[in-house]
Amino acid sequence: xxxxxxxxxxxxxxxxxxxxxxxLALARLLFEKGDxxxxxxxxxxxxxxxxxxxxxxxxxxxxxxxxxxxxLREVVINPGRSYFDTNxxxxxxxxxxxxxKLRDIPGDxxxxxxxxxxxxxxxxxxxxxxxxxEKAASKARS
Amino acid sequence: xxxxxxxxxxxxxxxxxxxxxxxLALARLLFEKGDxxxxxxxxxxxxxxxxxxxxxxxxxxxxxxxxxxxxLREVVINPGRSYFDTNxxxxxxxxxxxxxKLRDIPGDxxxxxxxxxxxxxxxxxxxxxxxxxEKAASKARS
DNA sequence: AAAACAGATTATAATAGTTCTAGACTATTG
DNA sequence: CAATAGTCTAGAACTATTATAATCTGTTTT
Ligand SMILES: [Mn+2]
Ligand SMILES: [Mn+2]
Ligand SMILES: [Zn+2]
Ligand SMILES: [Zn+2]
Numbered sequence: 001x002x003x004x005x006x007x008x009x010x011x012x013x014x015x016x017x018x019x020x021x022x023x024l025a026l027a028r029l030l031f032e033k034g035d036x037x038x039x040x041x042x043x044x045x046x047x048x049x050x051x052x053x054x055x056x057x058x059x060x061x062x063x064x065x066x067x068x069x070x071x072l073r074e075v076v077i078n079p080g081r082s083y084f085d086t087n088x089x090x091x092x093x094x095x096x097x098x099x100x101k102l103r104d105i106p107g108d109x110x111x112x113x114x115x116x117x118x119x120x121x122x123x124x125x126x127x128x129x130x131x132x133x134e135k136a137a138s139k140a141r142s
Numbered sequence: 143x144x145x146x147x148x149x150x151x152x153x154x155x156x157x158x159x160x161x162x163x164x165x166l167a168l169a170r171l172l173f174e175k176g177d178x179x180x181x182x183x184x185x186x187x188x189x190x191x192x193x194x195x196x197x198x199x200x201x202x203x204x205x206x207x208x209x210x211x212x213x214l215r216e217v218v219i220n221p222g223r224s225y226f227d228t229n230x231x232x233x234x235x236x237x238x239x240x241x242x243k244l245r246d247i248p249g250d251x252x253x254x255x256x257x258x259x260x261x262x263x264x265x266x267x268x269x270x271x272x273x274x275x276e277k278a279a280s281k282a283r284s
Numbered sequence: 285a286a287a288a289c290a291g292a293t294t295a296t297a298a299t300a301g302t303t304c305t306a307g308a309c310t311a312t313t314g
Numbered sequence: 315c316a317a318t319a320g321t322c323t324a325g326a327a328c329t330a331t332t333a334t335a336a337t338c339t340g341t342t343t344t
Contacts, residue, residue: 018291018339018340018341020291021339022292022293023292040331041329057294058292058294060330060331061293076218076219077218078218079221079222079224079302080222080302080330081329081330082221082331094262097267098264109256110256111253111254111256112252113252114252115247115252115273116247116252118245119245120236120275121277122238122276122277123275124274125275126273127271127273128271128274129271130269130272131260131268131269132266132268133264133266134264134265135263160320162310162311162320162321163310164321182301182302183301197323197324198302199322200321200323202302203322222300222331224302286343286344287342287343288341288342288344289340289341289342290340290342291340291341292337292338292339293336293337293338294335294336295334296333296334296335297332297333297335299332299333300330301328301329301330302330303327304326305323305325306323306324307322308321309320309321309323310320310322311319312317312318312319313319314317314318
């Protein structure tokens with residue numbers, strides 16, 4: 001139960017980012033609520049609602065800095081909108097097509113086997129699995 | 143070696159789309175060159191280069207109609223740009239991070255096992271695997 | 285504690301990919 | 315041939331995101 005960073009300040013220090021009002025507030029919103037998959041505008045809305053006046057540009061800057069520092073992961077599923085994932089461990093996702101929500105699948109509960117080596121050289125950096133879920137439960141029928 | 147549609151005309155007929163000059167030309171560009179992963183603006187450029195003056199709006203319309211007819215699949219990897227995949231069989235992708243190119247992995251050469259049932263109900267419509275490939279070959283070293 | 289500096293924030297403009305609109309065009313049908 | 319429904323297109327609009335450049339703030343130096 002020992003979270004890697006007890007508070008936002010430590011987290012920013014470890015990432016070598018100045019602990020500004022905006023970054024502290026965004027870090028708290030992101031990391032003090034368990035795992036989340038949040039879009040930039042969504043987080044901006046939460047910040048404003050929490051009386052933290054921060055510009056959308058800063059939200060984007062901060063999210064990308066956090067990704068660069070390994071605190072967040074960017075997940076792209078649909079064109080035109082990125083999700084930022086506070087879970088940076090090895091894991092995969094359910095994508096609920098009707099609601100647009102993401103949900104984690106622990107990395108060790110899925111196995112991807114027999115991945116061939118990349119034909120054009122290079123090394124595998126990551127394997128992303130997205131399980132697309134549709135609403136109706138059509139059971140084994142064309 | 144029997145391709146599903148010998149020519150673009152048949153293909154459009156089967157999809158119940160009027161065989162207009164633009165759609166015929168786009169169908170030929172898409173399907174007469176083997177499997178491809180092409181973005182809308184790219185295809186538009188090819189059409190213009192091939193002396194087929196077609197508007198970008200029509201390229202988008204046509205691509206989406208083809209997706210609706212099951213002739214194409216839309217693949218989203220990066221924010222802000224969709225790829226349209228002429229391979230609609232069950233398969234997965236290598237994504238080369240430096241060049242932005244996609245390459246097919248046959249569906250039967252990868253196995254995704256132990257996928258848990260979706261926690262919030264619904265049924266699995268598809269499982270997409272993206273293998274991200276980076277240039278340098280860093281072999282089993284942190 | 286001031287001053288100086290580097291780094292951060294912000295309003296605003298710009299960009300990129302995509303979609304919308306509404307009028308002109310065209311394939312199909314009788 | 316109409317008549318009709320479907321299609322195409324230029325251009326505007328839209329959305330998410332990024333760039334700009336001036337202002338501000340956290341940190342370091344004096
Ligand atoms: Mn990004
Ligand atoms: Mn689309
Ligand atoms: Zn996740
Ligand atoms: Zn493919």
